[in-house]
Amino acid sequence: MRSSNPSLLIMASLAEGAKHGYAITRDVHAIAGVTLGPGTLYGAIARLEERGLIEPLEDDDRRRPYRLTRSGAAVLREQLTEQERVARVGLSRLSAAEVRP
């Protein structure tokens, strides 16, 4: 099962550095195997921007790059840590179940 939370995927992509829409789409596809449609991508970008989690930089031709804000980085860290904790617990339980007869 792949992560399907576009906001989280976009923030994870921007954790590497500022990117514009097309670069985010390509990066998300590379890291998660998910293709974000243009409507989904900009819907998520708009909400993230409104919440102050990402911010736009100066236009590069017609393409506008975005970067993660400090609060965006904090939210991303919190969410990924939570996911990591759930994944760790789930995997350890699976291992325990496999050991049991």
Added chain:
Amino acid sequence: MRKHLLSLYPETWRDRYGEEMSALLDQTPLTITATLDLLRGALTAHVRPLVSSAPAVRARSTIACVLGCFIVFCFLGSAFAKTTENYDYTEHVHPVLGVSHSVILTAAVVAVAALALAAAPLVLVSLAQAQRTRDPTLMKLIAVPPAAVAVFAGSVGLLALWLNAHHHRADIGGWLLLGVCALGAGTGGFACWAAPRAIMRRIEVPRRACAFSVPAVALVALCMAAVALATGVFLVGIAVDVPRVGASGNGPGQLINVTTSIAIQFIGMLGLSAVAAVSAARGLRSLRSP
């Protein structure tokens, strides 16, 4: 195709993200999935407008949205008036039908009056700006709404006459005439919405005008909801009180019965009044923002 898809997004959205979305679309193939994704995105953008939009822009969107809903509502209202014109719905004969019919008529009159009130400050502002700037496009646009209303009302009137003349059956010429009338009504209705919207985009709408027009269009939305609910009550009344009337033929060529016809009108009215009410609530909220 790409431009048309982006034009489905709200104006505030296009102003903010249109250019970069267009750049993205230039770099990616427009597949069916991407097209559907854009359509869903445009719908979501209308349902959840950008919080960062200026209050005047959001107020303008509200006025345009309620006006659009009201014009389509008028089509349905005209169909309802035509469907119910030949029966006696006075309160002493059929109380439920009589009361709901009276509510529909009263709310319709109040809605038209409220719409005129909402339009008044915008008309004054646009006339003043046209006089001051001598902008020829604005002057032409100002002339469109009265002509559009005339075409719309005239076409709807012709439709009603056509239905009276071809009550039971029509030949090919009759159906063609019906098509022309429907096309005229559709074009007039579209122009009634598009011209004021284009005018509002060209003028600087002062906050005072918004503070007057937005509550007035909220009243229009309220009246639309009242008409829709009363139509629902009327529909139940027809089905229960006078089932013989409800089962009689209705519409062009008597293709459907009265109950089905009113049910279609009711569903349409309910949907339109819901969209108008949501938009009006947003517009009223936008007035409170600094």
